[in-house]
Amino acid sequence: MNIVEINAMILALECGAMSLAQVVSWADELIIEFAVPDDRLFDVSTAKHINDAVIALQAFGDSESQSIVAQKAFHLFSVGIEQSLTSHEQVAQKIYYMALADQIPHEEAEGHMFSFWDELDLANAGVYGNPADIRHELVMFIRRYES
Incomplete structure (x- = not known):
């Protein structure tokens, strides 16, 4: 395993x-x-x-390589979105919390991991931005860093 x-x-x-x-x-x-x-x-x-x-x-324990775990998780997020198992909002929230926990696929990704959840929230509320554009950016971001 x-x-x-x-x-x-x-x-x-x-x-x-x-x-x-x-x-x-x-x-x-x-x-x-x-x-x-x-x-x-x-x-x-x-x-x-x-x-x-x-x-x-x-119970199986934690991997020592959090960046590789994050990359694999990003792949699962991408598949989950494609298969409509989850929403972009749920994934955006998860990657936000992953960044807080230092579960980052690559050091370049960290700053962006914090932004998507707020951007989607504001766009969905009609305050600023287009939700479809932000969802697309999120998917492209996930695919960039997935393994």
């Missing part, structure tokens, strides 16, 4: 870019694959709520 992938799945689950069903299916596949599966996979497989799955995945 890849700890970077697991940590990225946590971030994606938290903003709706991955569904509980996807994570449960991932765990089920690994349980079947291994003759003696990791016990922690059973907690993920039997999770009934996203928070339960997040807690179960957190």
Whole structure:
């Protein structure tokens, strides 16, 4: 099991870019694959709520490479938006909190990670900016830094 992938799945689950069903299916596949599966996979497989799955995945620990986790998470965010699993607003909020937690895919990305959530909020409220343009910029930003 890849700890970077697991940590990225946590971030994606938290903003709706991955569904509980996807994570449960991932765990089920690994349980079947291994003759003696990791016990922690059973907690993920039997999770009934996203928070339960997040807690179960957190039991695997943290990756030492937060930038690679962020890059993988950005990929999951991009897929989640494409598949309409999550909204641009949820992803913008998540990347804001990732920046606060120093979970940054590349040092150039940090400043922009703070801006999208506010920009979308202002545009959606009709105060300033076009929501469609900002959503497009967000997707392009995510794709630039995904792995």
